[in-house]
Amino acid sequence: MNDRIVLTYHVSPEDFTRAGEASSDVKNKLKQMGVSPSAVRKVAIAMYEGEINMVIHANGGDITVEITPEKIVMILKDVGPGIADVEKAMQEGYSTAPDHVRSLGFGAGMGLPNMKNYTDDIQIDTKLGVGTTVTMTINL
Amino acid sequence: MTVRDILELLDGEILLGEENLDTEVHTACGSDMMSDVLAFVKDQSVLLTGLCNPQVIRTAEMMDIVCIVFVRGKKPEAGAISLAEGRDLAILTTNYSLFEACGRLYEKGLTGGAKIE
Numbered sequence: 462m463n464d465r466i467v468l469t470y471h472v473s474p475e476d477f478t479r480a481g482e483a484s485s486d487v488k489n490k491l492k493q494m495g496v497s498p499s500a501v502r503k504v505a506i507a508m509y510e511g512e513i514n515m516v517i518h519a520n521g522g523d524i525t526v527e528i529t530p531e532k533i534v535m536i537l538k539d540v541g542p543g544i545a546d547v548e549k550a551m552q553e554g555y556s557t558a559p560d561h562v563r564s565l566g567f568g569a570g571m572g573l574p575n576m577k578n579y580t581d582d583i584q585i586d587t588k589l590g591v592g593t594t595v596t597m598t599i600n601l
Numbered sequence: 602m603t604v605r606d607i608l609e610l611l612d613g614e615i616l617l618g619e620e621n622l623d624t625e626v627h628t629a630c631g632s633d634m635m636s637d638v639l640a641f642v643k644d645q646s647v648l649l650t651g652l653c654n655p656q657v658i659r660t661a662e663m664m665d666i667v668c669i670v671f672v673r674g675k676k677p678e679a680g681a682i683s684l685a686e687g688r689d690l691a692i693l694t695t696n697y698s699l700f701e702a703c704g705r706l707y708e709k710g711l712t713g714g715a716k717i718e
């Protein structure tokens with residue numbers, strides 16, 4: 462495998478049914494590269510939760526995935542409303558999702574806790590009215 | 602238990618993945634909240650759900666779930682099902698409710714796989 466591979470995606474907020482396409486593509490590519498199934502699954506789940514959050518909370522955004530032999534780094538950047546209280550948002554069960562999101566199967570307040578559990582490192586850089594950048598790392 | 606056993610126990614109908622009927626299923630999860638499902642990574646799982654949209658199939662894909670059962674006779678639209686084509690995934694539908702469908706599988710020895718301390 463090359464020493465460094467970078468994948469980039471634009472996540473559209475328009476169509477909820479398409480949310481997850483980027484994560485699906487990354488999952489397939491990592492599998493093809495021969496990354497271990499357990500690492501692939503962690504990346505897929507963490508990125509999918511982040512991608513869904515971008516669609517339901519932040520009007521979409523952009524994702525960069527950097528793959529090296531040592532680690533996989535996912536950077537999810539949006540220019541949405543930002544997160545007022547990150548500590549609260551990280552708690553299981555905390556969600557500001559409206560009812561129509563809940564009827565789609567999201568809004569349990571489990572996304573950020575899942576992202577933390579499935580990754581080796583998560584950094585959330587957010588500013589109200591400016592946007593949110595979530596950086597997640599999985600060591601290989 | 603295999604996908605075929607689940608199909609029979611739930612008097613179900615297979616919508617996709619006949620070639621996966623003999624896949625072994627080790628654990629089960631019943632939920633309409635996809636993030637709850639995503640918190641639950643187990644090997645060779647079946648997902649039973651009353652939710653019927655493409656994100657159910659995406660969720661199953663991310664987690665390597667081997668079988669989805671849509672309860673109360675629900676069937677996702679063709680576009681959603683096509684997301685699952687070519688994957689190691691079987692999609693079933695049953696007329697039983699979520700509670701009833703889970704109970705029928707549990708009774709035959711399938712569990713959630715989680716240990717409660």
Ligand SMILES: Nc1ncnc2c1ncn2[C@@H]1O[C@H](COP(=O)(O)OP(=O)(O)OP(=O)(O)O)[C@@H](O)[C@H]1O
Binds near residue numbers: 541542556572637
């Ligand atoms: N990219 C984001 N921009 C703005 N707010 C966000 C973003 N991501 C998360 N949040 C806020 O943090 C809360 C918790 O997020 P989390 O992903 O844990 O739960 P959820 O998305 O509400 O529900 P679930 O993930 O279970 O479907 C959200 O309800 C929302 O208020």
Ligand SMILES: [Mg+2]
Binds near residue numbers: 510513514568572573
């Ligand atoms: Mg979320």
